[in-house]
Amino acid sequence: MTTKFKIELPLIPNYLAEGTFEDIFYDEEPYLTNQLITNISRENDHIERLIVSKVLFQKASLINSNFNKIDMTDVIFENCDLSNSKFNEGIIHRVTFKNCKLVGVDFSEAHLGNVTFDGCMMNLCNFGVARLKQICFEQSSLRSASYYDCQFKKVKFEQCNIDEVDFNDTPLHDVDISTCTFERLNVTLKNLNGCVISTEQAIGFAELIGLKVKR
Secondary structure, eight states, rough: OOOOOOOOOOOOOOEEEEOOOOGGGGOOSSEEEEEEEEOOESSSSTTOOOOOEEEEEEEEEEEEOBOTEEEEEEEEEEEEOOTTOTTTTOOEEEEESSOBBBBBBBBBTTEEEEEESSSSTTOOOBTOOOOEEEEEESBBBTTOBOTTEEEEEEEEEEBBBBTOOOOTOOOOTBBBOTTBBOOBBBBTGGGGGOOOHHHHHHHHHHHTTOOOOOO
């Protein structure tokens, strides 16, 4: 039986002044707070140690950018494109990504807590050596994503495509993938101990280890 848990949602003020992302380039310490950022299109930015708090991004395109060691708290991304951007070594807390394109995004070595990925395209994402606590991946495509050597605590995948996902060296105890679709996973039997799967998936895993299943 999986442990039920609740995701803490971002705490966003009812009113946000519309801002411009470009303002942070004039700050000695890049900081973005209490703003609505909408309909912007940028690429190839490099902003290290950016702090973002209580910000709503809508229809924002920030592709192929480097936000290494970002600190995000209480942030929502809606209908945004962050493809091939880097959030590695970041601290990401109470953040929601909804209907976003996150293909190839790098979350490696990041600390994520109370984060929701809802309806996102996340193929080829890299979560290698990241720490994930109270995270929900829902109705998202994660084909060929990497969760190599991650620490999972209260992580759930609901109705996601996880085909060819790499779970090597990541224990999946209490992780429920029973509603997900895949043809192949990169995972060891040892790390599947305690993972929650469907009957159909169990048959597939049995056949992968050489058992003959009568249907």
